[in-house]
Amino acid sequence: MGKQTLHLPLFETKEAKGKTIYKLFASTIFVGILLIWLYRLINMPSKGESGRLAWICMFLAEICFGFYWIITQSVRWNVIYTYPYKNRLSLRYEENLPDVDIFVCTADPIMEPPTMVINTILSVMPYNYPTQKLSIYLSDDGGSQYTFYALLEASQFSKYWIPFCKRFNVEPRSPAAYFQHDASNLNDKVFAQEWFNIKKLYEDMKSRIEASIENGSIPNEIKAQHKGFSEWNTKVTKQDHHSIVQILIDGRDHNMVDMDGNRLPTLVYMSREKKPNLPHNFKAGSMNSLIRVSSQISNAPIILNLDCDMYSNDPDAIRESLCFFMDENQGHKVAYVQYPQRYNNATKNDIYGNIARVTHEIELAGLGGYGAALYCGTGCLHRRESLCGRKFSEDQTFEWNNKLQEKSTYKTVEELEEASKVVANCSYEEGTQWGKQMGLLYGFPVEDIITGLTIQCRGWKSIYYKPSKPAFLGVAPTILDVALVQHKRWSEGMLQIFISKYCPFIYGHGKIKLGAQMGYCIYLLWAPLSVPTLTYVLVTSLSLLHGIPLFPEVNQLT
Template sequence: MTELRWIPYFTPRSQSDYVRHHPKKLPDEYKQLSSKIEDVVRKSINPSDIIEGDFSAFSNVQRNNHPTIIKVVWENKEAHSNRSVPHLVYLSREKRPKHPHHAKAGAMNVLTRVSGLMTNAPYMLNVDCDMFANSQNIILHAMCMLLGSKNENENAFVQYPQVFYDGLKDDPFGNQMTVLWKYVGQGISGIQGPFYSGTGCVHRRKVIYGLSPNYVKVGETNAESMKHGKSADEELLNVFGKEFTKSAADALNGKAVCPDMLTETIEAAYQVAGVGYEYGTHWGKKVGWMYGSTTEDVLTGLSIHNKGWRSIIYAPNPPAFLGCAPTGGPAAMTQQKRWATGLLEILLSKNFPIFGTLFANLQFRQCLAYFWILSWGLRSVPELCYAALPAYSIITNSHFLPKGQEPAYYIPIAVFLIYNMYTLSEYLRTSLSIRAWWNNQRMGRITTMSAWLFGLLGVILKLLGISETVFEVTRKDQSTSSDEGTEDTEAGKFTFDRSPVFVPPTAMLFMQLTALATALLRLQPPARDGVGSGSLETMCSVLLVVCLLPFLKGLFGSGKYGIPLSTIFKSAGLALLFYTLCY
């Protein structure tokens, strides 16, 4: 980024080879660059004392209150050379406290407009900042699926599965989603294609601009415009804004017209990156990345599928992109809470998938696939009820499952064994371990009754007008390792903080322990119908305690590995209230 010696890191060559030959140089230079930028932001030194002109734009700025910053780091003047380095442009959009910035969706729309003015390339690669390319043939692979007379009016984007280079062994936090990508992702590829997951995706620009598969060229006035007496130019002006009209028309008509010099577009780029540019346009509503959800990726993909477009999942070997997964309880819970919140925002809005099936071009089976993922947060309520049921049955000496002497006793046991054997086979067929399967089953229980529950509560508060949902950025710390490449002994241990998201699972653990202690000490009241709780209720309670084992260890841990006292007191109070209400 700063000097030519950084170029091998960005060019299509193996990153591991470069790091192996330069084991200390790359991290040291990155730390020096980060330190310089942080020093300027803190105003501790004069920007001109570091590198003249490079960092002056970053002085006297605040994170959420600063003008647009555009830096042409590298301009490719050898466009027809196969060995040339592409344009490298730094962009920081304008942010003001009184103007909504729409989080990642707003950032993606600004990047789309600025790139449209500078290059107007017909395809766009979307990669998160914590991911890097792992193969030099990524774009070529995507072009094979997007180019061609049939594909031009059929396939909107190519989605690569998310793979993590620093993924902990056996996926202790259940967030690597290997099985989900293999079975769900490839399963729905037979309908209209996979969901857009927000990174590792090659988009067709004209699709992002709102074009349908059965489009007409923008130079012709479409039927809807004629009804309102508008010309094509007026329609483009209303949809995209003044400075972007020509660029949008060229992209929609398949013309990749770009200026000879990037400097010719800088002034217009500052205009389209301003906070007020989108007012009066359709950005975030009908074109670009969609607003209205903290999971803007799923919402944008849904709007594309609603138009009748298909998408493609492609999982090359080696993986196309590698990223880093959240490590630690708070980071994993933050990510899951944001997902549950955003998905429920889509489900409980005008973007409900069934509307796309009834009034647009979303296939019914694709609608069911979207409903499955959008309803994740709703599962928290029945999950909590079912989790509390064994404890309630033991404390009150009642039962909700068949007794040992009944023929139906073996039905729930058979269902439990068949389900778990099937899910285990999925993990084994994906070359994952039994421990990875168990970690994902365990985290499925923890996540549902904690992060997803708070996501549901957040959406309810938003619908009632009490508060707004907040886009929470997931902290992704790289897992530490020793010089020999072995993982840190503490890696994978569950960590905690003072977030209320840890209260429900801790309270559930107290409830199950209280119920088991009640049964063990024979403190149960007499059974009302002569038949009290049985072995199945006890096994359910024990299973929940095993699932919540990280929280049991957290009760006796210290530091970040221990549950804070405030969380313990709140959870104990809820458990005591539950025990009282049982009588």
């Protein structure tokens, strides 16, 4: 490795092409907006004339549209793309790569079937990364023994799936997504035989899980295979149960190996305690419990969090992300790296706007240009310390070696499980800063957005990384009512942030750049923007019916 390579950055940023041309174009739009406002003022009907109220409503709506357009320019004038160099990372730090904890959250075994959940789990277990440095945690807020059983089955199947993926470099590494491929293209006899064997193992596992769910019970001979099933009794319900933590694969154990004799990643099932009379704070509460439980077991300095319906599509995603954290010049400033949300089931015409091309390719990249990339709740890698409330300081140093895991080597699995159950109890957070200054914030339906904002206001930078190959693929709503409920939740939650003390113009004043404050408001003002939109639609229609002119006639423009 040459000296020149040692000094090259692990990532670089580049401005989007056509920036100057776009600014000229935007300037003409701004002039047009000013002329529209001027036209309304000059031609406003006098007091007592018919149509005056309609003109006032139109003028107010157009002012709202104009100011919202100005806000959007804060990110469209500053589009920045990032490019990591994973080969340089390997050359410098291959022997000192940090441990990574992967959090997967599920809440309902009906809406989120266990077979879908374990496909996400199985997609991250074969990452192109040292398996002894990976720990995967599943948070099951539904407290379902069927989800636990599915994870137990996945732990056994992973002994075959991980070596198969790495031996043949197969992609994607979600079994369900991978086995959708047509088997008629398998020409290599050795690979074809392996393909059919692994597929049969997967189909058998899937059948056993689905049969148990359909029958409404798990066979006693299966329950006898693992002590974890004893956690479920007649008193356990979705909204009322004790803490359950089960280490299904202990990554410290050199005897826990796959079929090729290689170490397996740690695999943990967690269902935090729930009580009907105590708030559970939804996904934020689940994530905070995961942070604490993982601190007892692996305590990795880097955390990847995923929704259970968003599987990993790129086995090198972790390595690429670490380029941002471990860069010698800028890495110490980075709190998290956010990937765009991509879907494998978007409809042909994308009638529900799931692809959101402008948002993902322009606006979020523009916010990233200010070092203020949005935290979107999934597909995000965090620095544990920043997520736990630490403020940024230029003179701070970071240790990538995990000293706590060395200490935990002397603890038994049972001791780790018992210690973890304590921090997953409802009472643990009482009188603490969890949900306020530590972990994800409570009290907002969009806990991810507000958490990202508070992290940035503590001095950290965040990066938006959009690779050419999607790092994660999820399931988008394909039914109108589901899409409406989702957008309603987002809009209401973000408006709640805007009218709270966390309004970016107030909370972020002097802490993040003005462009970032404006960029946040593009999304925080989604809900109130519906008012001028509805006004514009109704006023123009009613004015047409009553013969009230609102726009200049053609002969007035010539």
